[in-house]
Amino acid sequence: MTDQPETVEYDSATGGWGSLRGMAQTALRDMASPGALATLRTQNKPGGFMCTSCAWGKPKHPHAFEFCENGAKATLWELTTNRCTPDFFANHSVRELRDWDDHDLEQQGRLTHPMRYDAQTDHYVPCTWDEAFTAIGSELKEIDPKSAIFYASGRASLETSYLYALFARLYGTNNLPDSSNMCHETTSVTLNELIGSPVGTCVLDDFEHCDALFFFGQNPGTNSPRFLHPLQKAVERGCKVVTFNPIREKGLIEFINPQRPSQMLTGKGTQISCQYLQVRAGGDIAAIMGLCKFVLAEDERRGGTLIDYGFIAEHCSGFDAFRAKADATSWERIEQESGLSRADVEEAGRVYVAAERVIGVYGMGLTQHVHGFENIAMLVNLLLMRGHIGRTGAGICPVRGHSNVQGQRTVGISEKPELVPLDKLAEQFGFDPPRDTGMTTVEVCEGVMDGSVQAFIGLGGNFLRAVPDQARVEPAWERMRLTVQIATKLNRNHLFNGKTAYLLPCLGRSEEDLQAGGPQTVTIEDSFSHIHGSRGHRTPASPHLKSELAIVAGMAMATLPPNPKVRWEEWTGDYGRVRDLIAETYHEQFHDMNARMFEPGGFYRGNSARERVWKTKTGKAQFTAPEMLSATDVVDVDGRYRLVTVRSNDQFNTTIYGYSDRLRGIEGTRDVILINPDDMEKAGLAVGQRVALVGDAGDGHKRRIDGLEVVPFDLPSGTIVGYYPELNPLIAISHHDRSSKTPASKAVPVRIETMP
Template sequence: MADRREVPGIRRYDAPAGGWGALRATAQAIHVQMETLKAPITLMRTNQPDGFDCPGCAWPDKEHKSTFQFCENGAKAVAWEATSKRVRPEFFAANTVSALRELPDHALEDMGRLTHPLVYDRDTDTFRAVAWEDAFGRIGEILRGLPPDQVEFYASGRTSNEAAYLYQLFAREYGTNNFPDCSNMCHEATSVGLPQSLGIGKGTVSLDDFEHCDLILSIGHNPGTNHPRMMGTLHEASRRGVPIIVFNPLRERALERFADPQNVAEMATLGSTRIASTYFQVRAGGDAAALKGVAKALLALDAERGGTVLDHAFIAAHTGGFDAFAADLRATAWPDIERASGLRRAQLEQVAGAYAQARAAIVTYGMGITQHNRGTGSVRLIASLLLMRGNVGKPGAGICPLRGHSNVQGNRTVGITEKPTAPFLKKIEEVFGFRPPAAHGHDAVAAMQAMVAGTAKALLCLGGNFAVAMPDAGQSFAAMRRLDLSVHVATKLNRSHLLVARETYVLPCLGRTELDVQASGRQSITVEDSMSMVHASAGKLAPASEHLLSEPAIVAGIAQATLPHSKVPWADLVADYDRIRDLIERTIPGFDDYNLRIRKPGGFRMPIPPTERRWNTPTGKAMFSVYGGVAEDPAVFAEGVLRLVTLRSHDQYNTTIYALDDRYRGVFGRRDVVFMNEADLAANGIAHGDLVDIETALPGLARRLEKFTAIAYDIAPGAIGAYYPEANVLVPLDFIDPESGTPSYKSAPVRVRRSAAA
C-alpha cells in the first residue's frame, strides 16, 4: 500500500499464514481467556482419542503422530469456550437488555460463560435467574398452546449427534418438520446438488486421498481462516509437488504461502511453503462460467487427442446425461465464458491441460460456490467435471465440500432436516410408536419469512446466533422481537438472545471441553467430520457452573414438559448416551455397532456409496447436469453495479468474533471496512481510505450500509468484500438459490458511493 495515505488500523502484513504469527496469536488468545495452568493441558486434549473434538471446524483428524492436533483458530475456539470469565445473574440485574443491545457482538460474547438459566423480565428489561423446572414448565405450557407448524426448531452445527437426534425426535413427536439449521445458510446447495449428481449429499474423499492425488482444484474458500487444519494437508501436498490450482476472487495469504508451526525447519529458518501453484482471481459469481470453460476446453482436448483425455469407459458404464452436457458445452461461446468468469480462454485451457494430465484429482470447494443464487447448479457442475475423467470412486480423487462447523454434517445425518425421507419417518414410527409428520417444513429462510409474516410464533435455538447469521438484519431483527416465545440453548450471550420475544429464555449448557456426568457416569458425545468420520468426544474440564445442563438433558427437559404423554423415554436416554446411540443405530442406516465402533480411536466412517462406484440416484448412475447459460443474474453486468462477497475475518468463526483483527488482510482493531479493486475505486471516484455508503442494487429494495472505509485490495474487478455478519444487512431475505434456499451472501449486487460526510 505504498504511496497511499495512511488509514488507521490498515497496514501491510507480509508474513506467511501460520508460522510465528499464528503462535503469537494463539498465546495471546490463551492469555486473555484462560487460566495459565489449565490452558496447556486443555489444548493437548484437543482432537485426541481420549479428549474432546475441537468446537471449531470440521476438518478431519490426522493420525495422532504429532504433539498437538490443533491450529491457531482451533486454539481460539477452545480458549473462547474454556474461558475463566463468567456472566452471573447479578450482572444481568445491573444491565438492561436495551443497554446490552448497544454493545458490539465481540463484547457480548467476551463477557464469558453463562452460569444460570435466565428468563426475560419485561417489567425491568433485564434477564433474571430462573429454576430449570420452572423454565421447562413454562416453555412446555406455551408450546402446548401453539399449533406445531407455528414453531421453528433451529440447530447449530456445534450440536452433538446425540443432542441433535433427541431434538429432531422431540420436534417430530410434537408435530413439525420445521428445522431451519446452519446447513441451510452454508452447504445446502451441496445437500441438494450432490444427491442429484452422485446419489449422496456428502463429499466422497477421505484424508488419505490427499496423499494419493496429483492435482487439487481449490474453489471459493479460504482455508487459513475457515478450516485452518486443512492447511497442514495442503502444505504436505504442495511439498510433494502436487499442483494446487486456486479459483478465488480475493488473494488470500493462506492460499499463497504457509509456514507449518509443526515444521521445525520452517519455523527455525522463517521459511514457508508456496500453496497455490496457480492463482486465478475469478469474478465474484463467475465460478460456474470458469468451470464450464475448463470442461469445454477438456472436451476439445479430448477431440484433438483422439478420445484419450476423457474416461469414456467410465462415462459409458457409470453415468447418464453426458451427451446433453457435452452439447451445452459446445454451444456455450468463449466470449460469454470470459465475460462472466473474468478469466481468459487461455487461462482456462491451461487448467484443462493440467487436469488432463492428472491421474487422480480432487476438487475442494466452500461457500464461495454454495452461497450464490445458482449455487446448486455450480455444485452439480463440479461433480460433472470430475465425472468427465472418472475422478470419483478411485484413490486420490473425488469431491470435497468444505463444511464449516464441527458437526454440521452429523446433524443432517441424524435427522436435522426439513425434508425427511419416507424410510426415515417409517423407522421413527416403528421404533417409537408415533406417526411423525410427513409434510416438508421450513428451512432457515422460510422460517424467518414466517416470522416476518407473523405466522411463526415461537423459535427454539439449539445453539447458534440465528438472527445475526440470517440475511436482511432490518427485517430479521424486528421479526424476532414479535415472537411469542424464543428459547436459546447457549454457552455465551449473543445478540440473538437480546432480540427478546414476549417471553424469552436463555438456557446455559455444557461446552465441548467440559465433563458431562449423568446417572450412569461420565458421558461421551459423537460428531461427524466433513469426510464422514464419526468419532467420540469427551470433555474433562470442570463445568463453568454447577447450574449447567448438557444439551441432551435440556432437550429432554423441554420435551418432557411439552409432551406429558410422550412415547419416548427421555429420562432414561439422558441417563446414558449409549441408549441414544442405540436408537440412532435402529433408525438410521450406517450406524451399525455404533457404541462399539466409537470406542476405537478415530471412530468409523459412514458409508459413502460413490467411493465404490454405487450411485443412489433414480437412474442408478452418476448424472451429468447441464448448467444453462453462464451469467447468474443480468444485474451483475449493469453499469456501476458491483458484487458483494461477505467474508469472515481471521479472528472470527461464523458469527463468533474472537477479536477485531484480520491479520492476513492487514486489518487491525476494526471491521468497518470494504475491500475494493483499485480500478473500481477509480471508476467510482473513491480513494483508498474514503468513507463510503453501500446500497443493494435490486429494484424496490432499500438496503444500506453507511460510512465504511474503502480499502484498496487485491480482489477481482467488479467485486467488493465486507465482513459477515455486518454486511448481511445488504443481502435481501429472498435473494436465494431457488433450488436449495441458500442465501446469496457471496453475490448480492450493490453500488458503492462516497459518503456525504466525506
Template structure:
C-alpha cells in the first residue's frame, strides 16, 4: 500500500474553478505520464466529431467553449489515456489474494488492462487467454445456468449501441435481469417523474437556463460532480437570477466560482457568487423543507386574495393541467411550522424567504441530485419538487422545469434503449417481430434484488458491462462472501478493481476499448452515441490509439458472447452489427422510432437532438392524463430507521464524494474544496456533536450502523474533522462507507440504496491506522470548515 506524508487539513477559502482547478488538472496529466496524448484528446473532448466525456452526463452546448471540459472531465480523460499498463506479467507476479490487500486507488492507478484473462483457482492468478476461448467458455457457462440465475449489469458508461445490443443479448438468453447504475442513484427520479408528469427524465434543456428567473438547488454538488454546469449558473447570476440552495454541507461550487476560461477572472480578484440563499437542511429534511416553502407560498397566496390582489398560484394551469392539487394543499396547510422547523433544522424565516423569491419568478427551475433520491422516501422527495413547480405552472414553458443531474455519462441513455429489469418498459412486440425471440415476461432484478439473490444463492452468474459493482453496492461485508460463491463471473473492464478480486468459481476479465480510443472494426472507424442529462442525444467517436492491440470494443465483446451463447434462430446478425455500428443504430430506430427516427443524420446535428419530452409541451402521459400532485405520506425521508434517531448518541450519516473521484474511481487522496489532503479516512462532524459525545477533533473512531445489531456493520478508523454541517448529522466518503448501508435500507418502489441517511454511532478506535485508504502519517488538524 502507498503512503503519503502530506496528510493534512487546511480550510479552502478560494472559489471553485480558477487556479486551483488548473493546478489539479496539470497534476493529474503529469501523474498519468502521457501529456501529449492526453492534451491532444482534451482539445476534442465534448466537441463535434470528438468524444463524449467519460465522466458526468451534463449537457454539451451547441456552441462549444474553446476548452469544453471541466476538472473532473480532464481527470477522467487522463485516467483512461494513462501510459501505465497492467499486462499478464503483472498477474504472474501478484496473486489475487495479495491484490485484495491493495487499495482501490493503487489497483486502478496501475494502469490499463491489456489482454483477456481467465482466473486459475489452482494458482490464484489471472492468466492470459484468447478471445475466442473466452467467448466459448463463457457461452458454455451461461448455457449451463438457468437464465433467471444470471444477472447482466451495466455501469452507465456504455454507448447507446452497446447498451441496445446488451439488453437484446440478455433477453434473447431469457433474462430480464438488467440492473444498472441508475438503480443506485436516479431510479427514484425515473419512478417519481413518470408518475407525476409522464416522463421518466427531466424537462429542462440547456436553453432553459438562458430564460429562467429563479433556480432552486437540492442535494447536488455541482462543483465536484458536474462542474461544466457552473458556466450556465454563472451566466444566470450575471443576469441577476437568484439561486437558492438546500444542502447539508456548504459546497464551494455552490458558493463561489472563478471561470478558468475567463482571463479577467483568472488574472484578477473577480469571482461569481453562485447561491444567493444557502440553507443547510438536515439530512433527510428535504420533503419537510419543500412542504415549508409550499406552506409559505399558500399563506402568501391566501393573504393576497384577502387583500383583493392577484393570487400567487397559477390557478388556471392547476385547473387545466393537474390533478390532486386540493389534497396536496390541504396536507401542506395542516403541517405546523414547529414540526417543519424541527425536521428541517431550518427556521420558518428561511423557508419563507425561499417562497418569497420563488413567488417573484415567472419562470423557475429546480435542479437536484442524489441528495434527494438516495433516501427511503426518495421517490416522494422527487415528487415534492414537482408539486412545488406545479403550484406556479413551472413545467412546460421556457426557463422552467425539473432538472435531475445524472451521474455517469450514459446512464440515462441506457434506460432509453432497454437496459431495465422491467419488461413492460421495452417494446416487446417489436423486438419479437424483428428479432424472432420473445421478451421474457417475468420481472427481472434490480441492483438490490441482484444482491439479495447472491445472498440467498438464487443468483449464480454475473456479467458486468463495466463498473465496480462490489464496491458500489451497499452492505459490503455481507456481499463479499456472497460474491465469492458465484459460479460464473464475467467482467468487461478497462482497469483492475476490487470486483475482480473475489472471482468465484469461474471468472474472466475482458479488457475493452475506452471511450476516447479509436474503435476500428475490420479497419473501419466506428462512431457511437450517448444521451445526456437533458435528454439530448449526441454522436461521437474516439480520437486516440488504443492502449493495446488486444483490446476489443464493447459492441464486439457483446457480439462475441452472443454468438457463443445464443441459438442461431435469434434473427440478429451479430457479426454484421460488430462490423458496422450504423446497422445497430438502424435497429434502434426500428424499435424506438418515436425517439430515434433518422438517427444516423440527427446525432451529428450541432448539440445533438432531443428525445421527445411530452411534459415540456404540457402533454401528460400519466394515468389521469394530467400532471399529478402527490400528497406525501411522511415528512421523515428515512422512516424505516427512524426509531434509533431518538437516541442522543446516534447521528445521521450521509455518504459523499470527494473532489478527486468519480463514482467508485478515486483519482487521488485530496478533497480540495473541503480542505482535506492525503486521506479519505475522515468523518465530518458538527463541533457541538463532537463535544457532547465526549470526543475531540482529531480522534480516531470506528463507525457502526445503529440498527439491526445482530449484524455488525462497521467502518474505521476514521479521523474526526470538525466541519460546518447541521447538528446530529455527519458525512464520510463513498464507497468506503457502503458497508454501513443495510441492503434493506432503500427507497420505496425505486429500490435505490438510502446512502444519504444512515443512523450510526461512534466509538474511539483501538486501531492505529485506517483500512482501505492511504495509511496516515500525523494527525489531521481538526478545524471548522
C-alpha cells in the first residue's frame, strides 16, 4: 500500500481575518470607487440599499456592518472605477473575446453605452437608446410571441419584474423563465404540492427559538455568510446543528465572527456542527429515510408518545403509506445508498428526537438532482412527523441564492399560468392574457437547439454560461433572429448573438435612480418572504445608463399597441405607481406597500403553511412514500463518478471575483477536480496530474473538458467535485429534476481519462 497524499483543506475558520483580506483584495482588484465604503455602511439597512448578492433576510436591528464577505464583494464589484466603453469594443472583436475567461471579461468594468452587434465587422458598435428600442420592437412584432423568451435573473426589483411580466403577457407569451429554473424551481414545485406554499415557512426570528437545525446540501460560508451570525447565536444558546453534505464546508464547522473583537484577537471560533455526515452525492433520500426509520422505531419503543399523531390526524394525509415504506426499507439499503453507517444516522436521529423545535435547512445540494422532488419531499416527511411545520422555531428553510429571485416569482415572472392571477391582470389592463404554459430553462435550451426559439431577451444574468450542455447550445444561439441583453458588465452570453442583437447597460442597485418624479426607490423580497425598500445613492457609472425598469418600458412602448390602461411613461417616472399596481394585483400580500416598504426587517407578505393552512389538493400537508432511495438515476459501474459542481469562495453565481477558494484551500486556479485519495489510488492518478472529465450520460453526445488538475480532497468515495460554470458542458440537458426540470448539476455521471 502506497502512502496516500494529504487532502487539501483550509486550516482556519470561516470569517475572521481571512474574510477581511478577501474583501480588501476585491476592493483593490476592482478599483472600487471612493464612495464604496460609505455605501457598504448603508447596505441591508432601512433607507439604504439591499445587497445584490444572496437573498438572506435583513434583521430588524442590523449590525453596525450588515454585510458579509460576498455581499461586500458584490458591492465593490458593482462600484468599480473600471469602464467598458465603446473604445474597448472597437479594439476587440467578439470572436476574440470568446477566448477570454469569465473573470477577465467582467474585469473590464461597467458598461457605459448601449451597443449594437455588427455581424459584418464582428464588433459591438454604439447606438442610441431610441435606435435600440425601435429595432427590438420591430423584430418582436414580426415573430410569433410564443417563439420569444423573456428571461430574468434574480437581481431585478419587484417593480421591474412586475412590469417585465406584464410586458411579456401583453405581447402574448408566458415564456418567463428565470434563474429559479436553474436552482430552486424544485423547491417551488415540491413545497407547493406538499404544503401548499412554494417557499419556505421560516422567518428570521425562528432561529432564536429552534432547538436543532438539520442542514442538507447548503453551504452558508460561501453562499450566504450572513446566515452564520444567527447560526452562531443559536449554537451558543444550546441549539444543535447536524449537517449532511458530501463536502466538509468550513462554514458549518467553525466560525470566527469579524464583529467580535475577542474572537478576532484570539483566533478561537465557534464550533457549529455537532455532527457532520458526508453523505454520498445523491444519497440524501436514503439518509433522511434512515432518520425517519429511527424516529418511527423510537416512537414505538416509547409507546407512541414521540410522533405528533394529533397534528398528523388533523393536518396531514399519506402517513400510513409513508410509514409502510419506511418499515419496508432495510438499513442495508439505506447504508448502501447514503454512504453512511446506521450508527451515525441514528446518532443524528437522537438529536432530532431530543429537540422540541426543528428547522430543516437546504440548498441546491437537494434541488439540483434528477430526483430533487423526492429529496425535498423526504425532508418534509421528517419535519411533519413531529409537527415541525407551522409553529415558532420550526419549519422548512430553503436558502435562496440570488437577491429577489423569490420576489420575481411572487409578482408574476413565471412560465406557469396557474401561479399568476391572470383574471385580475385582465381586469386591470383590459386584455386577454395567454393561458398556455411557457418554457422552462431546459425547454428554452431545447428550443434554441431545434430552432423554435427566435428571440431571447435577458433581464440580467449570464444565461448561456449558466445552462447545461453549453457546447451544444452556444452554436445554435446565433441562429436566433433577436437577442437582447440587459447588463451592468460584460459576460460570455454577450459574445453569442442573434442576427439582430443589442447590449443594453443598466444602473446598478447601489446607484441613484433619477426619473421624472425624482430619485426612485425599488423593493426586493428575501428568503423569508419579507419585502424591503432599497434606495441607491451612488453616482451612476455613466450618464448613458438607464434603469432596468426604464429599459423594460422603452422596449414595451416600441413593441405594443397603445392601451389607455397601460401607462409606461407614467410608471417610469414614479415607481410608487408600480407598487400601487402590485398592491392591487396581490392585495392580500402587498396592501399599503408604499407605506410599509421601509419597515425595519421588512414587511411580511405572509405564508399560508406557516399558519397551518394547507393550500394543497387535499387541503392537508402531504406525506410521500419515495419509490427510490437515490436522487440520481445513474447506475454505479466501475470507473463512473458522481460529479458535484460548486461555487468558490471568490464567486457569486457565474461572476468570478478572483481565483481564491480560500475556504477549501485552493488558490490560483479553477481548473481542478477534487477527488477522494482512495479513489485517486484506485484510478492510478497522481497529485497535480492533468486529466480530462468525460460526460457519461449515455445519450450519444460527446462531452469532454481537458486539462483539469487532480487535487486530493476529503470526499466520499465515488463523489468528485469541480467548479460551476466551467464544468456545465458535462451536464446533459436531459439530466434534470423529473418534476421541475431544474438542471441536475449534482451527481452528474462522468469518467476520468488521462491525458498525454
